[in-house]
Each structure stands twice: as structure tokens, then as C-alpha cells.
Amino acid sequence: MWPDGEGLARRLASGHTRKGFLGRLGATLVGLAGGGVAASALDPEAAEAYHFCGHIYTTGSCPNPLGLPRIDANGYPLRPADGRRIDNLGRLIDTEGWPITAAGDRLLGPTGEPVPKAPRTRICQDWVPEIYHFPTQIDGGWYRCCGGTIRKLVDCCAAHDRRINGDAALTGYCYAGRKVFCVMYYQTTVRC
Amino acid sequence: MVETIVPVVHGTRSWIVSIVAFALGALATAAAVGLVLGALLPTGGGRALLAAGCLALAYAAAELGLVRLPSPQLRRQVPQRWRERYPQPLTALLYGGGLGLGFVTYLPVATLLVVCGGVALVAGPLGGAAALSGFGLGRAVVLFVTTRGVKTYECATGRVESLAGWERGGRLRRANGLALVVLGALLLLAAFGGTAQAATKIDLGPNPVANPSLGDGDVIAYDQITGGTVHGKLLANGTTSALPGFHPDVDGTRVVVDTGATFEIIDVATGNVVDTRPLAGSDPALSGNWLVYRRVVSSGRQIVAVNLNTSAVKIIAQGSARVDLGAPDVSWPRVVYARTGDARSAIWIFRLDTGYTRMLRYASRAVYAHAAIDSNLVAFVRQVRADQQFVRVNLLDDSGAVLYTQPAGSGRHLWAGSVHSWRFAFTAYDAASSAIYKP
16 A cells, blocks of 8 residues: 555556646645655656657657757756756856856857857747747646656647647647647656 | 720820839839838848748749649739729829739739748848839830830730730740749759858968957957967058957047956057046947947946047946846947847847937847947847857848858857948857958
8 A cells, every 4th residue: 555645646657647637736746755755656667758758649849959848847948968957049058047068167259258148938938939929838747757767748738729740739638728739848856 | 904005095195104104003012012021021041042942943843834832813903994984194003003912913923922922031121122123113014015116906906915825835834934943043052052151261360369340441450369368459551460458349540449447449540549448347349439338237237338528428238147238339329239138139229319229139049149330230140059140230121141150060159240331250269269250
């Protein structure tokens, strides 16, 4: 018998349910259960990937700087390889938004001055409306085990019949009649 | 309609008046269409040329019967009642206006569609008006040629039928298809030429150089980097001399530099310091009585203008420490600078005479930086994920052009540039060196 909430966390992480409500509830429960409980409860094998790890369906990635739509908890882009923050051009940046080298030093121009900053905006809430000209919001989420930690797969939803692939958008995963337009992911540090 | 305007109806004098009226009508409405189309989308660079070239080739294939593509048009005729209701010159003016619109009447070929698409993608409003004026003028020229010297109704009818005969057997469409192939090829060549064009390196010696500022003739001031230190240099009349500071900016016979503690203004001809301003800041720029620069204060960053006659100070722009305010440039009465915050990067123009500020270009998924200005020309570096571009914009008609593209993955990056009298220069650098080029 699992402790309270742990069974649900387990199902969320290993099953196929990804209703927005359950996703939100699951996120809360996983957080409450804590890393140790989740580590013992969740399927240790990485989810199979059709699109990227954890995403076996066909809805495409939301537009992003580096090809894979990895985001932080607030929806801003991260470098897929290591989760370091990047700007809208895909450059590594420090906490103030200035471009940095892999070692963390400010990126400098030929005369020793910092390279100009670039904007950093949210993938679903800012990039998609700017490119596709309709409002979007994050509704649904579901969980898989990827790279040894829990990955939250995030639906970027819109009141729009077509998804980013160009064909019919999936219904049933977003609220208020919205449909999944594109997907992103947030890699937690919770081990699995 | 042609039979209404032929000289046999109202005589040669009225015919000439009608032709002129027709031409004015056609030119006016065609130019208006071009103006609107040109304003629809931002003026495009290499990718817009590529899209326009592909559009031309696609419709060339349609004209040659290889594919089927839509050709939007209303296929209406100009109203016959106009010639019964109005005097002939007014009728001709209205007919010209109607035909100048293009898509409301029958279009036997797809050329206008391609031109309109190209105008929307590539040209600005004035360029669009000029391009579509050619269409209006063409309609008038055809009318002139087909009605000139006509003596009888039979002759007029014969010419119209002869013109219609060009369309038989698909000859007109084939010829038009080949013309569109040529147009598409030229556009594609321009597109790929725009991204692969070579820039000429300006020979300023073996040391790394950056931050050019162009002046009259061969005058160019720049920074030279030796041993990790930046020194200002001035090349004038074939002679290079050292400047007492760095980040120089040329204005006519003067050049301003940043010495660290002060800004010094030097006479280009004599090398004498003519003015010293103990101002805390960096990246000074000079135009007439105005000196602009940027500085960091406790509340954030600012761009400041100083009137050298009155020492009056004007804060042109300011932002928090998170906002990146780029080095300003000034060409009376305009100051140009780049501003990048968390949500947007933009080129701004401030007018010293009116205090009016406007945003010239902006983007959230690109970076605008290193703005320079001379009179009505602005140049800047635009960086997107794919590549970096040195771009110019003509403020008179808002038209723009990509002067140089540095592809992503080349290891080279673009830095500050300059514009003077339609001459341009920019910095390109990599991990090992830095040089100044002219596009």
C-alpha cells in the first residue's frame, strides 16, 4: 500500500493520463511526496520517445531557440542539454540576462565590452502568440521518467482547431474548449 | 473601351487628352495599390527576395501549363455607361483608374499577381508605388500604341482583334511564363547574393581593429586593439595618426574620443584638442553642437545629450540595470540607439529638435544593436538565431536592405558599424581577430 498520494504520483509518472486537472494535481502531489518517496515509487525506466523523451504522441514542439522546447518553471527557455538558462537566440546567459561563455564569464566583443543582450520571453505565452497570432496558455501536463528524473510534459493550448503540425489539434487535454497546439517540457530534479 | 478613345471618334486632340487622362487615372490607382501593398509587410531582405523569387517561378510554371495555381481577379469590365454619362476625358480618367486597380478587371496573365506579391514582400510603400506605377503606365502605353493613327472603326476593331490574337494558342502565356522565369531567377540570384555577398576588408594594418566612424573622403576613425588595450586611430589623407582616446566618432572636421575621464574633441586637420568635456560615460558621438553618450548611474542606464554651446543636458533614454542601452549615434537632429530589455529589442530614434521618440524596428526573437546614423540613413546589426545581418534603413521611405549577412556557425560575429554619405563600414570579429569591412 502506498502512502497517501504516492499511488497517484506513481500513476501520473508512469501512466497515460494527462488531463490538465490531473496534471496540476499530480504536480502538487509529487511535490508533496518529495524526492525520496517519488524515487521509490516511480518507474525507473526512461519513457520511450517518439518526439522527445516522454512524448510518444505526434503534436510538435513549440517554437524555441534550440530545437527542443525545454522550459523552466515559469515557461522561459532553457538549454535542452543541461537546463542552463538561454536567451531567445539560444545563447547561455547569466541571471541578469547577459550572454556568457560555457565557463560562466561574460561574452565580450572585440573591444572588451559585453556582447549585446537579447530578449528572453516565454515559449508558450509569448513566442507562440507572436508567431501564430492567437492567444495561448498552459493547461495540461503529464509526467514521465526521463534521464533519471521526472519530466513534466506541458501542453501549450489555444482556442484553435489546428495544431502546430498543421493538422487537426487534439482535444480533451486542455480547459474551456482549448486544444493542444504544441508541447514543451520541464525537467524536474525529482529522481525516478 | 479602346474604341471609345480612338481618334476616329472625337479627333486627335481629344484622343491625346483622353490618353493623358487615362494614364493619370491608371498611374494614380496603380500607385495607390502599390503604396498599400508596400506598407503591408516590413521591407524584406534575403528571405523576402527568396520568397518573391519562388512565387515568380511558381507562376511561371503555371503560365507554362505545368501546374495549376489560382489567379484572383474579378473579371469585370469597365462600365459602358460611363462613356454615355460623362465627357470623354473624364470617362478616360475613370477607365484608367479602374484598369489601374488591376484585379477588378480581367487579367489574361499572372504577372501582376507576382509583382504584387513581390512588392508586398520586398518593397516599402514608396518602392511599391513606383513598381505598380509601371503597371499603370504599361496599360496607358498599350492604349496609346493600339489607338495611334487609327482612321476607321474597322481599323480600331482590327487592332483589338489582332491584340486578342496574341493570346490564341497560348503564345502570350508562354512568353509571359518565360519572362517570369527570368524574373524569378533574378530574384533568387539577388536573394542568394544577398546572403553570400563578400565584403571588402579595409586595410588598416595588421592589428585587430573595430568601431569604424566614416568621414568625408578617405577619413575613417576606429579603434585598434593591441595587447588587450584599445587605442583610437584616425586615417585621413592616407596618413594614420593616434587619437588621445578610444571609441572615436567623426563629425565633419572634428572627431570625439573617450579618454576615460573626459570626452575630447579633436580637429581632424591639425590634431589639436578643441574641446574637453569632463563627463562620466562612454561611447561619445558628435553632430554639430550636440554630444551624445551613454552612462551608468545608480538608477540604471541612460543615454544623454549635451548641447556644447549651452552645456544643457538632456536625458534621451533611460532604463534599469537589466536594460541594455546600446552606444548612441547622432546626426542632427536625430539620435539613434538600440534598447534591449527582457521582452523586446528595438532601434529607437530621438529627435533633438522636437523631443519626439519613435521605434524604428523591434523584435522579441532577434537582437538589434550597434546603431549608426547619417542624415536619413540608419545602419545597425540585427541578429537572429540563424545569422547576423548588417542592415540599412532609409528613413525617407522606411525601405531597408541587408548589406551583409554573417551566417551562423561561421565563428564570426558582427560588431559596430558606421554610415556616411551612403558609404557603410562594419566590424566583423572572431576569437582571433577583428577587422573593418565595407559591404
